[in-house]
Amino acid sequence: MFKGSGVRVQGDEFWHMTKVLRLNTDDRVELFNGKGGLVKGSIEMIDRTGADIVALENPKLVSTNTTQWHVYAAFGTLKGGRSDWLLEKCTELGASSVTPLLTERSPSISDNRVDRLQRVIFAAAKQCQRLHEMALNPPLKVGGLLPIVSQSKLSFIAAAEATPVLNALALSQREPVGSIIIGPEGDFTEAEVKSIVEAGATAVGLGPHRLRVETATIALLSTAMLWSDSQGLL
Numbered sequence: 001m002f003k004g005s006g007v008r009v010q011g012d013e014f015w016h017m018t019k020v021l022r023l024n025t026d027d028r029v030e031l032f033n034g035k036g037g038l039v040k041g042s043i044e045m046i047d048r049t050g051a052d053i054v055a056l057e058n059p060k061l062v063s064t065n066t067t068q069w070h071v072y073a074a075f076g077t078l079k080g081g082r083s084d085w086l087l088e089k090c091t092e093l094g095a096s097s098v099t100p101l102l103t104e105r106s107p108s109i110s111d112n113r114v115d116r117l118q119r120v121i122f123a124a125a126k127q128c129q130r131l132h133e134m135a136l137n138p139p140l141k142v143g144g145l146l147p148i149v150s151q152s153k154l155s156f157i158a159a160a161e162a163t164p165v166l167n168a169l170a171l172s173q174r175e176p177v178g179s180i181i182i183g184p185e186g187d188f189t190e191a192e193v194k195s196i197v198e199a200g201a202t203a204v205g206l207g208p209h210r211l212r213v214e215t216a217t218i219a220l221l222s223t224a225m226l227w228s229d230s231q232g233l234l
Contacts, residue, residue, distance in 0.1 A: 070097045
């Protein structure tokens with residue numbers, strides 16, 4: 001898309017624009033592609049099936065200069081919208097990706113659930129005006145996580161009675177990519193924790209209380225994001 005060119009918006013996005021946001025002809029909008037591309041546009045025409053938008057400028061590419069945090073969380077057993085909340089908040093905070101982690105105590109996640117979570121991520125990205133999409137990766141077993149951890153210079157696993165996360169971060173150096181690992185309800189088994197730590201992850205504590213999966217994920221992610229942002233641009 002370039003200045004003066006047009007795009008037609010239909011379906012759910014058209015309904016949201018006209019029925020929820022109540023946009024009309026000549027109203028200004030911003031279009032993004034989920035990969036950092038951003039262009040300002042104007043609604044040229046609205047009919048019963050869609051809206052035509054014309055670009056007012058050439059697209060801008062907005063880069064990201066912070067650590068790319070990848071979340072590996074065992075949330076397959078969560079019920080009652082808790083996994084939706086986890087994905088929504090990871091999107092808002094700026095995680096680069098979320099991977100459902102399959103463990104001995106959380107061995108699966110349904111395909112139907114994954115489809116729903118993709119919709120949650122898309123809605124959250126629009127709400128928080130995020131320009132770079134967050135990927136929802138296919139489920140991964142602990143064995144598949146180990147090579148990723150071994151190649152990473154910045155990996156943290158939430159663990160009871162471990163070094164407080166702020167102390168661990170104070171001893172760390174900022175890297176372009178980092179990993180955050182959260183166990184299931186009932187936690188990782190001792191063997192799983194041992195294998196992940198031996199692969200190179202640092203065990204970190206999140207306080208004196210037992211946290212739910214989604215609470216631990218957001219606590220560790222938000223702390224890591226704020227820490228890496230405070231270290232300056234890469």
